Amino acid sequence: MVESSGSSPQGSGWSRPKRASQPPARLVGAASGRGMNCRAEVLEVSVEGRQVEEALLAVLHTVLLHRSTGKFHYKKEGTYSIGTVGTQDIDCDFIDFTYVRVSSEELDRALRKVVGEFKDALRNSGGDGLGQMSLEFYQKKKSRWPFSDECIPWEVWTVKVHVVALATEQERQICREKVGEKLCEKVINIVEVMNRHEYLPKMPTQSEVDNVFDTGLRDVQPYLYKISFQITDALGTSVTTTMRRLIKDTLAL
Amino acid sequence: MDADLSSQDRKDLDKFIKFFALKTVQVIVQARLGEKICTRSSSSPTGSDWFNLAIKDIPEVTHEAKKALAGQLPAVGRSMCVEISLKTSEGDSMELEIWCLEMNEKCDKEIKVSYTVYNRLSLLLKSLLAITRVTPAYRLSRKQGREYVILYRIYFGEVQLNGLGEGFQTVRVGTVGTPVGTVTLSCAYRVNLAFMSARQFERTPPIMGIVIDHFVDRPYPSSSPMHPCNYRTAGEDAGVAYPSVEDSQEVCTTSFSTSPPSQCVFTVSKAHFQTPTPVVTDTLRVPVAGLAFSHQLASSRLSYQPTLLGVGSAELAHPVVFAAGSGAAHPHQLMVPGKEGGVPLAPSQPAHGTQADHEKMATCTPSDGAHYIVTPSSSEDPETVSNSSEGRGSPHDILEAILVRKVGALVNDSVDQVTMTNLDIPFAMFAPKNFELEDNDPMVNPPDSPDTDSPLQGSLHSDGSSGGGGGNAHDDFVMVDFKPAFSKDDILPMDLGTFYREFQNPPQLSSLSIDIGAQSMAEDLDSLPEKLAVHEKNVKEFDAFVETLQ
Numbered sequence: 001m002v003e004s005s006g007s008s009p010q011g012s013g014w015s016r017p018k019r020a021s022q023p024p025a026r027l028v029g030a031a032s033g034r035g036m037n038c039r040a041e042v043l044e045v046s047v048e049g050r051q052v053e054e055a056l057l058a059v060l061h062t063v064l065l066h067r068s069t070g071k072f073h074y075k076k077e078g079t080y081s082i083g084t085v086g087t088q089d090i091d092c093d094f095i096d097f098t099y100v101r102v103s104s105e106e107l108d109r110a111l112r113k114v115v116g117e118f119k120d121a122l123r124n125s126g127g128d129g130l131g132q133m134s135l136e137f138y139q140k141k142k143s144r145w146p147f148s149d150e151c152i153p154w155e156v157w158t159v160k161v162h163v164v165a166l167a168t169e170q171e172r173q174i175c176r177e178k179v180g181e182k183l184c185e186k187v188i189n190i191v192e193v194m195n196r197h198e199y200l201p202k203m204p205t206q207s208e209v210d211n212v213f214d215t216g217l218r219d220v221q222p223y224l225y226k227i228s229f230q231i232t233d234a235l236g237t238s239v240t241t242t243m244r245r246l247i248k249d250t251l252a253l
Numbered sequence: 254m255d256a257d258l259s260s261q262d263r264k265d266l267d268k269f270i271k272f273f274a275l276k277t278v279q280v281i282v283q284a285r286l287g288e289k290i291c292t293r294s295s296s297s298p299t300g301s302d303w304f305n306l307a308i309k310d311i312p313e314v315t316h317e318a319k320k321a322l323a324g325q326l327p328a329v330g331r332s333m334c335v336e337i338s339l340k341t342s343e344g345d346s347m348e349l350e351i352w353c354l355e356m357n358e359k360c361d362k363e364i365k366v367s368y369t370v371y372n373r374l375s376l377l378l379k380s381l382l383a384i385t386r387v388t389p390a391y392r393l394s395r396k397q398g399r400e401y402v403i404l405y406r407i408y409f410g411e412v413q414l415n416g417l418g419e420g421f422q423t424v425r426v427g428t429v430g431t432p433v434g435t436v437t438l439s440c441a442y443r444v445n446l447a448f449m450s451a452r453q454f455e456r457t458p459p460i461m462g463i464v465i466d467h468f469v470d471r472p473y474p475s476s477s478p479m480h481p482c483n484y485r486t487a488g489e490d491a492g493v494a495y496p497s498v499e500d501s502q503e504v505c506t507t508s509f510s511t512s513p514p515s516q517c518v519f520t521v522s523k524a525h526f527q528t529p530t531p532v533v534t535d536t537l538r539v540p541v542a543g544l545a546f547s548h549q550l551a552s553s554r555l556s557y558q559p560t561l562l563g564v565g566s567a568e569l570a571h572p573v574v575f576a577a578g579s580g581a582a583h584p585h586q587l588m589v590p591g592k593e594g595g596v597p598l599a600p601s602q603p604a605h606g607t608q609a610d611h612e613k614m615a616t617c618t619p620s621d622g623a624h625y626i627v628t629p630s631s632s633e634d635p636e637t638v639s640n641s642s643e644g645r646g647s648p649h650d651i652l653e654a655i656l657v658r659k660v661g662a663l664v665n666d667s668v669d670q671v672t673m674t675n676l677d678i679p680f681a682m683f684a685p686k687n688f689e690l691e692d693n694d695p696m697v698n699p700p701d702s703p704d705t706d707s708p709l710q711g712s713l714h715s716d717g718s719s720g721g722g723g724g725n726a727h728d729d730f731v732m733v734d735f736k737p738a739f740s741k742d743d744i745l746p747m748d749l750g751t752f753y754r755e756f757q758n759p760p761q762l763s764s765l766s767i768d769i770g771a772q773s774m775a776e777d778l779d780s781l782p783e784k785l786a787v788h789e790k791n792v793k794e795f796d797a798f799v800e801t802l803q
Contacts, residue, residue: 195427
């Protein structure tokens with residue numbers, strides 16, 4: 001319930017490293033930060049074991065709410081129209097918190113899957129209960145043969161999770177409220193970043209749309225993203241080689 | 254400045270800002286309804302979803318917003334504000350948040366209106382969706398119901414933050430630069446909720462006279478009224494159809510171009526079409542089932558303050574809907590069988606001429622009350638009264654919950670009295686001679702000023718008179734008329750006072766009366782040996798009986 005003191009000056013677990021050198025995700029063929037600025041934002045949460053999933057889902061969905069649009073429908077003359085994005089309120093069971101996510105079952109399923117894997121990895125690692133998950137938005141850049149496409153990230157969100165074990169029911173009740181308040185702060189932080197209106201990929205032509213957006217979902221269209229995670233020890237180095245990634249292609253399977 | 258902006262762009266921009274303002278209000282009010290909001294994504298654009306977001310339009314809210322804006326747009330010094338406040342069942346109210354949509358002078362000339370501005374406004378709405386769930390008022394609004402309700406008020410002009418108490422916090426939702434200025438959306442929210450919890454347990458008898466800026470009982474106040482954050486869908490049209498489409502419902506069919514911006518095709522066409530969204534009925538049409546105590550308040554006012562008839566009912570009518578059910582009760586279940594007080598949509602609010610003013614006094618106008626419940630005209634008063642009488646029967650439990658608190662005040666008094674009277678008979682303190690108690694008892698002799706009648710008092714007395722018998726001022730057991738919790742009338746069809754008096758002195762048991770006893774005693778003694786002989790004969794039977802017991 002008490003947030004682990006991060007290295008951030010504000011003390012709210014909000015830090016913004018200047019370079020994109022720290023994202024833990026190892027990208028295949030990627031040149032992180034090369035050629036364009038990649039924003040990197042880090043959020044830290046301290047939660048109880050059963051709150052891990054909901055806290056992560058809340059953060060990921062809030063980010064994806066801002067980074068999803070309606071489905072594009074291209075028409076003649078290079079114009080396109082955009083579908084409608086619905087939203088829904090989700091109450092957390094183990095945290096006094098409600099978050100808004102886009103109304104897309106597919107997207108929710110994909111996030112739940114990876115968050116579930118993260119939670120299992122945390123539990124099985126037997127470590128200190130430290131781990132981090134990264135949500136990375138990237139663009140694909142076609143390369144000439146024989147080189148494979150490059151994935152160039154333009155925004156990376158990292159959530160550092162610290163799992164605490166609580167002894168009494170009263171502590172757990174306090175934790176519910178405290179984590180709820182912390183998540184409120186995180187949402188405000190996320191919105192602040194979104195509001196800066198910094199780099200966003202240009203709206204693509206029809207042929208390029210799959211290099212910018214994930215067009216595989218039925219009802220919404222988020223920017224291309226990948227989620228990866230790792231379990232860390234107190235120094236932040238990876239202790240396991242467990243790493244999963246969700247790339248657009250594997251999602252289609 | 255405007256020369257740089259084409260007229261088409263200018264028109265589009267104005268339209269965007271206008272609809273952005275309307276959607277902002279919708280998002281904020283819907284977030285305070287106390288329910289979870291869920292809308293569906295649709296991959297094919299319907300053309301009516303502004304900013305590519307599925308945000309329902311509650312007609313009443315749109316109506317209020319348009320009324321507040323009165324055809325203007327937010328500009329420098331003219332902000333659109335949505336004020337969220339809380340009103341308790343006792344009539345105390347407190348401002349919780351003020352959401353402000355402001356415009357400042359900082360222009361961004363380079364930006365593309367129909368493309369970048371539009372998308373950024375869409376992003377800002379998403380941020381608003383997220384932030385409205387995160388301020389403290391959200392959790393309060395989810396729990397609204399019997400004890401308190403959440404109200405909203407829209408005004409246009411200068412932002413007034415005085416009502417938020419000390420140390421209020423602000424959160425900025427976002428900004429969007431446009432060629433004519435920068436749109437800023439922010440929220441100021443109260444953090445000091447201590448006032449609330451202290452208030453709830455205060456036992457000051459008259460509630461009027463405390464505060465309450467918003468609900469001053471004036472017949473023709475000048476600024477916009479508070480509205481409850483609630484709406485009901487009407488299966489049958491209950492008569493109040495808000496003009497949701499009387500002015501052109503702008504259809505927003507946006508087409509974007511991926512090629513160089515000069516080729517941007519943006520079509521916005523006007524279309525009149527029937528909004529399939531539910532018609533908001535008059536939310537203040539009080540449901541018969543589960544009628545709230547606050548409707549009881551309305552009825553009490555009616556009985557005590559005939560001069561303020563219309564106002565009273567109008568004023569108190571707003572939050573009624575909520576108190577009507579538990580927080581979780583779905584409003585749809587409380588649907589009124591549509592016939593009560595055919596509420597006419599007050600086409601013009603005569604006294605309500607001045608638009609939402611800078612004055613902080615937000616009160617309910619009876620004409621606006623008329624808008625929602627009944628106009629203060631004689632023809633409709635009987636209906637209101639009948640509404641209240643219908644409702645009176647039901648919410649005893651709510652009334653009781655409140656009344657239980659009041660008992661304490663009287664109990665203290667009577668304890669003092671006990672020491673002074675002799676304690677020969679039980680319930681001596683309730684003996685008829687004890688007139689001192691009632692004279693001091695404020696409940697028995699209500700204070701004379703009609704304005705300061707506690708609504709509870711009013712309702713109690715009205716209940717007492719209908720309870721029969723012990724309800725008048727000279728009854729010893731006035732507090733008994735309050736129908737303490739869990740007491741039922743049907744078990745004992747007399748009130749408690751009468752019961753006490755009747756059974757205070759029960760007749761003596763015959764076996765204990767001395768004269769009869771004295772006579773039979775001698776006989777009993779004489780007959781003892783005979784009885785013993787009989788019993789000895791039956792010894793075997795007795796033994797067998799004892800065996801069976803073991």
